[in-house]
Amino acid sequence: MVQRKTAPPTPQIGGSRDISLDIPVAPEMEIVATAQAAALGEHVGMSRDKIDEVKLALVEACINAFEHAHTRDERLHLTFRLGRDEGGGDWLEVEVFDQGRGFDHLRIEPPTPEQTFQGKRKRGWGLQIIRSLMDGVQISSGDWGTRIVMRKYK
Amino acid sequence: MSDACKVTAERRGDVAVLWTDGYINNQGGEEIAREAYSQLESGARALVMNLEKTRIVNSIGISILIEVLERVMDRKGVLAFCGLTPTIDKTFRIMGLAQYATIYRTQEEALQAVSPRV
Numbered sequence: 245m246v247q248r249k250t251a252p253p254t255p256q257i258g259g260s261r262d263i264s265l266d267i268p269v270a271p272e273m274e275i276v277a278t279a280q281a282a283a284l285g286e287h288v289g290m291s292r293d294k295i296d297e298v299k300l301a302l303v304e305a306c307i308n309a310f311e312h313a314h315t316r317d318e319r320l321h322l323t324f325r326l327g328r329d330e331g332g333g334d335w336l337e338v339e340v341f342d343q344g345r346g347f348d349h350l351r352i353e354p355p356t357p358e359q360t361f362q363g364k365r366k367r368g369w370g371l372q373i374i375r376s377l378m379d380g381v382q383i384s385s386g387d388w389g390t391r392i393v394m395r396k397y398k
Numbered sequence: 399m400s401d402a403c404k405v406t407a408e409r410r411g412d413v414a415v416l417w418t419d420g421y422i423n424n425q426g427g428e429e430i431a432r433e434a435y436s437q438l439e440s441g442a443r444a445l446v447m448n449l450e451k452t453r454i455v456n457s458i459g460i461s462i463l464i465e466v467l468e469r470v471m472d473r474k475g476v477l478a479f480c481g482l483t484p485t486i487d488k489t490f491r492i493m494g495l496a497q498y499a500t501i502y503r504t505q506e507e508a509l510q511a512v513s514p515r516v
Contacts (some may be wrong), residue, residue: 272401272423293483293484293485296484296485296486299485300485300486307456307458320488356494357498360461360464360493360494361497361498365462367458370457373457373489373492376489377488377489392506393506
């Protein structure tokens with residue numbers, strides 16, 4: 245984990261359109277965030293099933309932060325971006341940024357169904373679900389907090 | 399706001415059908431578990447969970463469904479799911495639920511499959 249005192253700047257992506265949304269760390273606020281993701285997905289003509297995948301990944305990112313980040317400002321800072329890559333592929337990107345205590349995602353051992361069933365480790369699936377549902381996931385974390393950027397192509 | 403999950407149930411002999419409507423998070427999962435355990439206590443040996451009115455779940459809710467599944471398995475019962483969206487289906491498979499419970503496309507298929515097994 246890279247230790248930094250301040251968050252690295254959000255990468256600037258040429259031609260992307262950004263929408264920012266802050267949500268409080270509170271029950272079911274993740275559902276408010278999914279409404280924004282759904283609206284943007286519909287705007288670019290993304291299929292309902294792909295929108296559902298973005299929504300579920302976003303829910304997992306939010307509840308991970310709610311539970312584990314211990315944010316200093318009691319908020320999550322979300323940015324939704326629409327863009328197109330050089331090959332012409334349209335994408336929706338969702339960034340979840342918290343000013344919490346950070347974590348080393350490389351040291352988190354992915355759970356397995358065998359550990360989950362008839363075992364005590366039922367939780368800890370969030371990152372695996374996010375990675376499985378999205379086309380690209382970048383995680384950076386440190387003393388400044390955690391930033392998860394998730395991309396889904398139309 | 400509330401997309402709180404509502405759970406309704408109907409008994410068909412040894413089989414209990416549970417319908418969910420709304421977000422399956424921790425509260426939604428607990429609602430389902432409460433109804434499922436009540437059905438098991440009153441003699442149901444198979445549960446069919448119809449999720450056709452649920453479009454969003456989270457991993458906490460699914461972990462509670464796994465606990466329900468474990469209790470059903472302990473009693474040598476059967477748990478089947480139906481009406482899953484493709485995303486929920488995929489998530490159940492990621493977490494391994496599909497290895498221990500069976501997923502059917504429709505409620506009819508699920509009922510036909512579980513009825514002879516109980």
